[in-house]
Structures are given as C-alpha cells and as structure tokens.
Amino acid sequence: MDTQQIDTLFPIRQITETDYPETLRNAKGKPKSLYIRGSLPPVHYKYLCVVGSRHPSPYGEEAVAKLIAGLAGYPICIVSGLAIGIDGMAHRAALEAGLHCVAFPGSSLAWKEILPREHSGLAETIVKSGGALLSEWKPGYPTGKWAFAARNRHMAGISVATLIIQAGRGSGSLMTAKHAEISDRDVMAVPGSISNSLSYGTHMLIRRGAALISSSKDLLEELGFRVPRGSAAALGARGMFKGFKGIAKTLPSHIATDELSVSILGALSLEEATTSFLLEKTGASTPSLNERLSLLELEGLIQVDSGLVKLV
Numbered sequence: 001m002d003t004q005q006i007d008t009l010f011p012i013r014q015i016t017e018t019d020y021p022e023t024l025r026n027a028k029g030k031p032k033s034l035y036i037r038g039s040l041p042p043v044h045y046k047y048l049c050v051v052g053s054r055h056p057s058p059y060g061e062e063a064v065a066k067l068i069a070g071l072a073g074y075p076i077c078i079v080s081g082l083a084i085g086i087d088g089m090a091h092r093a094a095l096e097a098g099l100h101c102v103a104f105p106g107s108s109l110a111w112k113e114i115l116p117r118e119h120s121g122l123a124e125t126i127v128k129s130g131g132a133l134l135s136e137w138k139p140g141y142p143t144g145k146w147a148f149a150a151r152n153r154h155m156a157g158i159s160v161a162t163l164i165i166q167a168g169r170g171s172g173s174l175m176t177a178k179h180a181e182i183s184d185r186d187v188m189a190v191p192g193s194i195s196n197s198l199s200y201g202t203h204m205l206i207r208r209g210a211a212l213i214s215s216s217k218d219l220l221e222e223l224g225f226r227v228p229r230g231s232a233a234a235l236g237a238r239g240m241f242k243g244f245k246g247i248a249k250t251l252p253s254h255i256a257t258d259e260l261s262v263s264i265l266g267a268l269s270l271e272e273a274t275t276s277f278l279l280e281k282t283g284a285s286t287p288s289l290n291e292r293l294s295l296l297e298l299e300g301l302i303q304v305d306s307g308l309v310k311l312v
Helices: 003-009 058-069 086-096 117-128 146-158 172-182 199-207 216-222 259-267 275-282 286-298
Strands: 013-016 033-038 046-052 076-080 100-103 132-135 161-165 186-189 302-305 308-311
Touching (some): 003 117, 033 117, 046 058, 046 086, 046 146, 046 172, 058 086, 058 161, 086 100, 100 117, 132 146, 146 172, 161 172, 161 199, 172 186, 259 275, 259 286, 286 302
Parallel strands (some): 076 100, 100 132, 161 186
Antiparallel strands (some): 013 033
C-alpha cells in the first residue's frame, strides 16, 4: 500500500477540544486544535506515555520490551514520540502486544514531513494497525527542535501516567515528566545501574516520589488494574523469564503457585537487586525472604552472593 492509498484510507483531519480524550481536555497547556491521522482508542482506554533515551543501553531496550509485553490484553494505549531509541521501541512493543498506539511526531503528519524520517514506515504501521498520529502542526508548516518541547507536553497531557525508561541529565524525557507533574499526572520510572549515566533521570524521579517500576504487574497496578493471581503479569510476566539463561519457559508448579517466590522473580526480572531491596519490594519478613531465596537458589533460578541477588 503506497502513501497515496494510505492518504485516501486515513486522511489528515483537524480536531478540537470537544474531540479530545478527557485527559487532554483537562491538561495544562492543551492545544486549541490538533491534526490526526488514524483512530483514537475507545473512551474507556487508559493512555500510558512511555519515553526514554534516544541511545538506550541493552538493559533499557530489554526493559521497554518486557514491560509493555506484559500489558497485552488490557485496555491500554501506548503513547510516545516516534523518536529513535526508547520511543520507537515502545511503539513497536505495543504493536507486537496488540495494544493501541498513539504517536506524536515532532512534525506535521504529511508522510514526506514525518520526523524522524527513519520512522516514517513505523508511523504508517501505527495508522494501519488502528492507531493514530497526532500533531499540532498542519502539513507544510516548518518545524525544528523547538517543536519537540510542545509535543512532549501534549504526550504527557493526553496520558494518565508517564513512564520514564533511562534518561540522562537535561533529557527531553525529563521535560515530559515535568509536564506530567504540571498536569497532575502520575510519573513512574524504571531504576537502573548506578554506574550508568542514563539512570540519573529515573533515580532522580524516584527520589522525588515517582513510582518505582520493575515489572508489568507494577505498571498495571499503578494504572488501577486488578492483576489476577496466576496471570502473566502477576508472575512477573512469565514470558519475561524466557530470555534468561537457566530459566525454564514455565516455572515449576510449586514455584509458580508461591506468591512470594513469584514476587522475588518478578523484582529480579530486569536487574539484580540487594536483599534489602527485595524486602522492601515484596513486604516479606527477613526469615521468609531468606527461606525463599534458599529455595530458589536450590532450584537453580537465582544466585545469591554477598547480599546481591540475580537471576541465573
């Protein structure tokens, strides 16, 4: 399907405040009108903005893929900025999970003007999959770096919450988080290694009160969803374990049915952790945690070394 056919099937339309989702209608600094190509999700869907570094580490790439994969089946729309890095990965992960997707490019919605150019194909895929592109600028209007600040404000405004995955000092992702705070939206962040400069932004946000996210279950609960015991998300997104050496595709039944063991594995699904972190994350007593850690180590699922716990 060429762009001319797509233009016919999904023309650019202009919408005003009465057409906005309720979140955007109530946002600070909302635009008077927007241009849209494609379709917004049903009104009961929750918009989640996911942004991060343009140059993520393998850890950041893994985090965005696994966290969004665990949201499959829920009425959630993933919002991002179509940028290189975490933004584009968030869109692709959402499409793979069958989630609705909304992208705010820092440009008009004319195919020849979509920015970044490398993601014009991704923009087409989003529209053809039932999602939408949104922009404040009409076709032909010249945009530059200044436009990204405005689109960050709109992404935060349309969303009930913003999730930050890796952000260095002065990054656009931190500006998106700031806009979320201004519009009284929730801010969430994924912790990272203290030796990685991309952890600066997420750790700063967590210190200031942002919700710490280490699993899809965390995300769903922060968004107000009840996560049934035994679901993929409740198991730390069982699929998240598939990529780790030594972890079976399905957990042993006596592990999968043990809530504390599952909580421990979920907390470790993105990065190694200290026992003190696991105590805080699981809410378990020290004797109970130590007992489960011993069991999981005997099962060959984790390794405990000098108070540091990691998946094998």
